[in-house]
């Protein structure tokens with residue numbers, strides 16, 4: 001014991017001489033401005049209770065992340081398309097040895113015995129089991145127990161501090177201010193809307209009910225969208241030929257699940273040679289296409305994504321990333337862990353305060369957390385989203401950087417932009433200190449839509465009485481296209497001239513209480529596609545379905561076909577597309593949408609205008625024009 005302690009002090013002494021001061025004043029690291037809805041502070045936490053403190057270390061070269069990503073993603077760059085392998089990504093961004101030793105020495109010098117400090121395999125996290133008293137001293141904070149309306153308890157603090165010289169080496173510390181605790185699902189019947197840990201609460205496609213007569217003519221696309229409508233709208237005629245080299249992944253979160261009988265009903269009507277075909281399921285953290293619970297809330301999203309994803313890329317096999325078990329579900333980080341082992345937090349564990357924990361403590365999936373089990377597909381579409389304000393800036397930034405790494409590796413990451421216009425999921429808006437309510441006036445952007453390293457997809461529609469050969473409008477039927485400006489992320493360079501053009505030619509009439517008016521924050525969506533009147537087979541009959549939930553997988557089919565054409569002639573996948581689609585080389589490759597708005601928070605929202613706009617982005621894809629351009633880069 002004595003030996004260990006003096007060994008630790010020696011380490012500290014060395015650090016003192018060669019690196020930075022060990023003793024420096026504590027500075028504020030993260031702070032929460034309000035207690036999330038549904039929770040209240042009930043008591044001070046017991047002084048000798050033990051907290052599993054997990055310290056997320058700052059990764060190296062984060063200041064160069066955007067530049068490195070642009071270097072392989074800008075069509076004018078000599079390194080365009082020279083994507084990295086996973087090993088190079090992990091090596092480039094892993095925390096430096098200075099970061100690991102600074103945090104380690106701080107803990108040791110604060111009296112934590114070396115035997116209690118564990119560094120994760122990838123050296124990205126440090127864990128220590130600390131008593132509440134120890135943690136309060138380390139972080140100059142107070143831990144309280146909070147109680148949720150459901151009775152669930154959660155330990156958190158309101159702000160925490162770390163020494164000044166340590167601060168730049170730490171991203172986040174858990175448990176601390178974070179609140180997205182996974183709440184055990186009480187009853188299976190309330191799965192779809194009650195779960196807090198699962199992404200996309202309140203964002204799911206909307207159905208206006210059953211369709212009695214299927215309309216199958218192109219003239220009817222203003223009333224029913226079917227695959228032929230999308231092919232006509234987007235000049236999208238293509239037969240994949242490089243399917244064994246190509247990949248397209250669609251992410252679903254259990255209990256959302258597809259039904260084979262519905263896929264077959266859809267295929268019988270709209271893609272006859274696919275009857276009997278299924279997606280290739282990759283099960284993540286116990287995910288499986290459950291059939292115990294059915295209904296639009298359980299099958300709508302998956303059936304929609306897979307029916308259109310499969311029909312429009314036939315014969316390309318589609319990968320279904322079915323994520324999370326029936327008890328806890330899962331978050332985006334659980335999915336990211338599975339496709340990038342270096343992202344996993346502690347020895348394959350996870351952030352218990354945001355993400356589902358496996359083995360499931362509530363009795364579901366009892367296997368280990370899936371970590372680096374599968375290679376990411378070239379295009380990945382996800383139709384689930386949080387409100388940016390649901391997550392802390394540091395947590396969102398850490399996840400956003402992970403999307404940039406996928407881009408470096410050649411994956412295109414698509415997320416639907418939300419269905420509530422400038423409001424957030426469930427129509428919530430933002431109050432002055434970041435609290436969400438129905439009567440607040442602040443626009444409430446969607447995450448990861450606002451992450452500059454993903455491609456955010458908004459929704460359009462064929463206006464009633466118009467044909468597929470007339471311009472579409474922003475979707476204002478049943479749902480409104482999510483769009484606006486981030487409160488967390490700065491504007492990436494690739495969209496500066498497009499967004500500047502919008503703000504200078506059509507300055508929005510809203511105040512800084514409503515959105516970030518500086519002209520310096522990330523604008524979204526990046527592009528859009530039809531999101532209204534989709535014909536989807538659900539539980540044995542066809543329903544009329546609306547949502548950016550439809551737009552994202554459809555854009556995915558177009559980009560997958562472009563990858564196919566490139567792979568067939570020996571080129572690589574298109575990877576992170578934003579720097580390309582905003583570039584002058586791609587001007588004119590999108591159908592500009594100039595009609596409609598995205599209402600929310602008591603306003604009409606922003607308006608679709610010539611050029612990029614925060615409703616429909618650059619517009620809808622024209623496959624033939626995009627393909628011609630992408631074959632040249």
Ligand SMILES: *[C@@H]1O[C@H](CO)[C@@H](O)[C@H](O)[C@H]1NC(C)=O
Nearest residue numbers: 052115116117118127128129
């Ligand atoms: C913390 O405690 C848990 C449960 O006892 C144990 O599994 C884990 O290894 C401990 N971690 C450290 C860093 O000591």
Ligand SMILES: *[C@@H]1O[C@H](CO)[C@@H](O)[C@H](O)[C@H]1NC(C)=O
Nearest residue numbers: 212213214265268269541542
């Ligand atoms: C098309 O769908 C209808 C249900 O609307 C179904 O009755 C019919 O059998 C399907 N068509 C074919 C060719 O299977």
Ligand SMILES: *[C@@H]1O[C@H](CO)[C@@H](O)[C@H](O)[C@H]1NC(C)=O
Nearest residue numbers: 488489490491516518520521
């Ligand atoms: C607006 O966004 C910019 C860029 O992210 C940021 O620097 C600025 O602080 C934000 N302003 C407000 C009021 O949030």
Ligand SMILES: *[C@@H]1O[C@H](CO)[C@@H](O)[C@H](O)[C@H]1NC(C)=O
Nearest residue numbers: 463471472473474476595596
């Ligand atoms: C613009 O959108 C509105 C609302 O959807 C629609 O009534 C109108 O016909 C559209 N105008 C054009 C020119 O598409």
